[in-house]
Amino acid sequence: xxxxxVIVVGSGPGGATxxxxxxxxxxxxxVVEKGRNHLVSLEAPYEPLxxxxxxEIAQRRHLLGPDPLLEPRTYxxxxxxxDRLMIGEVNNLPSTVGGGGVHADAKLPxxxxxxxxxxxxxxxxxxxxxxxxxxxxxxLEPHYGAVEQLFGVAGEDGTNPFAAWRSSPFPMSPGDDxxxxxxxxxxxxxxxxxxxRAPTGVNSRPYDGxxxxxxxxxxxxxxxxxxxxxxxxxxxxxxLRTGRCRIIAxxxxxxxxxxxxxxRSTGVRYLDLSQHPEPPTRELRAGTAVVLAGxxxxxxxxxxxxxxxxxLVGRFLTCHHQTFTLGIFEQPTGGERGRSVTxxxxxxxxxxxxxxxxxxxxxxxxxxxxxxxxGAGTGPVEEATTYPTGRQHLESMASSGLRRHTxxxxxQGEDLPQWSNRVDLDPSxxxxxxxxxxxxxxxxHAHDLAASAYAAPLHEAVMQDxxxxxxxxxxxxPQGDPTAHAELNPLGMxxxxxxxxxxxxxxxxxxxSVVSPEQRLWDVDNVVVCDxxxxxxxxxxxxxxxLAALAHRAASLLAGSxxxxxxxxx
Amino acid sequence: MSAxxxxxxxxxxxxxxxAVPGSVDAGALDYVERLLGALDxxxxxxxxxxxxxxxxxxxxxxxxxxxxxxxxxxxxxxxDVYRRVAAGEADDSDHRVVHVHACEATYGxxxxxxxxxxxxxxxxxxxxxLFPPARSTR
Numbered sequence: 001x002x003x004x005x006v007i008v009v010g011s012g013p014g015g016a017t018x019x020x021x022x023x024x025x026x027x028x029x030x031v032v033e034k035g036r037n038h039l040v041s042l043e044a045p046y047e048p049l050x051x052x053x054x055x056e057i058a059q060r061r062h063l064l065g066p067d068p069l070l071e072p073r074t075y076x077x078x079x080x081x082x083d084r085l086m087i088g089e090v091n092n093l094p095s096t097v098g099g100g101g102v103h104a105d106a107k108l109p110x111x112x113x114x115x116x117x118x119x120x121x122x123x124x125x126x127x128x129x130x131x132x133x134x135x136x137x138x139x140l141e142p143h144y145g146a147v148e149q150l151f152g153v154a155g156e157d158g159t160n161p162f163a164a165w166r167s168s169p170f171p172m173s174p175g176d177d178x179x180x181x182x183x184x185x186x187x188x189x190x191x192x193x194x195x196x197r198a199p200t201g202v203n204s205r206p207y208d209g210x211x212x213x214x215x216x217x218x219x220x221x222x223x224x225x226x227x228x229x230x231x232x233x234x235x236x237x238x239x240l241r242t243g244r245c246r247i248i249a250x251x252x253x254x255x256x257x258x259x260x261x262x263x264r265s266t267g268v269r270y271l272d273l274s275q276h277p278e279p280p281t282r283e284l285r286a287g288t289a290v291v292l293a294g295x296x297x298x299x300x301x302x303x304x305x306x307x308x309x310x311x312l313v314g315r316f317l318t319c320h321h322q323t324f325t326l327g328i329f330e331q332p333t334g335g336e337r338g339r340s341v342t343x344x345x346x347x348x349x350x351x352x353x354x355x356x357x358x359x360x361x362x363x364x365x366x367x368x369x370x371x372x373x374x375g376a377g378t379g380p381v382e383e384a385t386t387y388p389t390g391r392q393h394l395e396s397m398a399s400s401g402l403r404r405h406t407x408x409x410x411x412q413g414e415d416l417p418q419w420s421n422r423v424d425l426d427p428s429x430x431x432x433x434x435x436x437x438x439x440x441x442x443x444x445h446a447h448d449l450a451a452s453a454y455a456a457p458l459h460e461a462v463m464q465d466x467x468x469x470x471x472x473x474x475x476x477x478p479q480g481d482p483t484a485h486a487e488l489n490p491l492g493m494x495x496x497x498x499x500x501x502x503x504x505x506x507x508x509x510x511x512x513s514v515v516s517p518e519q520r521l522w523d524v525d526n527v528v529v530c531d532x533x534x535x536x537x538x539x540x541x542x543x544x545x546x547l548a549a550l551a552h553r554a555a556s557l558l559a560g561s562x563x564x565x566x567x568x569x570x
Numbered sequence: 571m572s573a574x575x576x577x578x579x580x581x582x583x584x585x586x587x588x589a590v591p592g593s594v595d596a597g598a599l600d601y602v603e604r605l606l607g608a609l610d611x612x613x614x615x616x617x618x619x620x621x622x623x624x625x626x627x628x629x630x631x632x633x634x635x636x637x638x639x640x641x642x643x644x645x646x647x648x649x650d651v652y653r654r655v656a657a658g659e660a661d662d663s664d665h666r667v668v669h670v671h672a673c674e675a676t677y678g679x680x681x682x683x684x685x686x687x688x689x690x691x692x693x694x695x696x697x698x699x700l701f702p703p704a705r706s707t708r
Contacts (some may be wrong), residue, residue, distance in 0.1 A: 036634050036637070050620050053623075053701050054700060054701050057674055069640040216700040218699070225620065276639065381673055385673045390591075394590075394592065
């Protein structure tokens with residue numbers, strides 16, 4: 001007796017989108033989520049929960065999970081660091097109902113056409129595994145439109161000259177601009193760049209039964225108190241309201257159950273974490289498929305524990321090489337209110353004579369940076385912990401060089417896929433339930449460092465033109481001696497990016513990929529991966545809309561259903 | 571913090587104030603006391619709920635049994651830190667913990683016992699949060 005047609009492991013943007021598509025097509029779905037539920041009532045009429053507030057302390061106390069004492073991760077740059085360099089938080093995304101969508105400030109840009117065929121358009125780079133995707137932008141375009149409509153993306157057409165073509169308009173216009181973003185955008189324009197208003201999954205008007213954003217200022221890193229962020233509560237609510245979806249929180253999937261031939265999954269086994277200290281193992285059976293959507297860290301960890309997916313599972317990890325350029329201004333920048341980031345520019349993603357020259361100087365055939373976010377500084381507690389102790393602490397907080405007077409350009413630099421960058425199982429560190437912790441082995445490619453080195457002075461000059469008295473840059477992961485970053489660097493020594501991608505690569509050849517173009521495991525073909533694990537390259541753009549569009553496509557193929565744009569979303 | 575004597579508390583207060591001057595006036599001792607005693611309540615006083623603003627009057631969010639286990643471990647480690655601080659035996663790692671708590675007490679949400687009357691926010695001109703409005707020390 002099956003419990004459902006499809007089990008979805010993970011309730012973030014990928015899993016939520018898959019659940020929405022599958023239930024709309026008439027299939028029954030059980031979503032299994034490791035974390036606790038702070039997002040949506042699981043009883044009809046499935047109203048949003050009111051757990052979130054403008055509370056930096058709760059955020060620091062792991063309200064959204066995971067607690068690193070329960071779920072430690074380990075990090076090393078390479079084998080020369082031994083088994084690990086550190087234990088703690090590495091690339092952490094929330095472990096909670098809604099996953100990474102809950103904490104994100106929901107910048108949801110589409111990727112560009114070239115991002116799906118980088119090998120063909122730019123060529124190989126030594127030491128990297130640059131490859132074309134097995135699908136192209138035109139294959140994904142209707143699904144981009146569908147998930148924009150589902151989540152409620154606010155944006156405007158025609159202002160980004162580098163944007164890919166689109167067949168449908170944004171569901172709503174952008175919200176209010178952050179005033180300082182207008183200043184930094186004007187400076188970027190004077191430098192020949194093309195800033196534009198960021199496509200954001202935050203309501204600029206009431207949409208799909210959820211409120212409009214009021215720019216409270218607690219966006220990036222926080223759950224939304226009024227649920228103006230649509231990703232992924234909108235998808236989960238729609239799935240639940242079909243009556244064909246059930247969400248089980250606090251349930252840690254440990255095993256994919258296979259049929260005797262080992263070619264099909266019949267379900268999952270999971271630990272019931274509502275019980276303590278001995279969580280019982282329970283089993284769910286699915287009649288049709290199992291969707292993996294735990295993210296590009298947890299999905300390969302599950303596959304590795306189960307010995308599934310082949311030798312490439314976990315490899316080609318990418319997470320964006322982030323370059324932060326901070327400008328310190330005499331006047332306050334007003335970053336306490338607004339949606340964290342309201343403007344972007346893409347100029348360092350597209351080919352240009354300047355980038356070609358920089359590539360040549362670095363001995364590389366080409367160079368790509370990433371989307372650049374114009375955004376605010378940090379919260380006051382985070383700022384306070386950054387300054388040295390003692391009498392000068394009060395003065396530092398009063399002058400507030402890292403918050404009130406700060407503006408930041410964050411470049412989500414495309415990091416090239418490398419064989420040696422990976423997620424695997426730590427040889428000795430275990431989680432609270434005795435399972436091997438996930439380990440990240442990651443070091444940037446020379447391309448990533450060269451792109452960062454090119455971008456940093458460029459953006460420092462823009463900051464100064466915008467009025468900054470001081471401008472400087474830093475990266476994550478940091479450069480230099482890692483031990484110097486262990487305590488005092490607020491970003492730590494490990495990659496702080498939450499853009500985790502590429503650990504179960506998609507392709508047309510099982511010898512060089514983990515999943516098929518339909519995102520099915522080559523070796524267990526009713527297991528469908530619906531998260532950023534399947535990414536072939538990292539593009540230098542925020543990954544969420546693309547992973548959701550891929551989930552929408554894969555789930556539609558699984559269900560044989562029509563894109564959401566044919567259904568009813570206001 | 572009942573396990574600490576007045577002399578211990580004075581020593582802890584001195585270290586808190588040395589880390590972030592004014593933190594004790596902001597309520598840092600109360601903040602630390604509440605933190606170390608957070609699990610004495612049900613639900614634990616770890617995550618403030620939106621309260622009346624959210625319509626249900628809930629003051630603190632429930633935590634799961636595994637989160638409770640992690641917090642019991644963490645709070646136990648911090649109790650040891652403050653015992654060493656009180657005894658004048660704190661090392662650099664202990665001082666780092668005290669620094670972080672002093673920062674949280676001075677500039678965090680008043681619901682946790684620090685930042686009395688929002689004075690920390692006023693001093694740095696941080697605007698009163700909108701959700702929930704005007705949450706005071708509980």
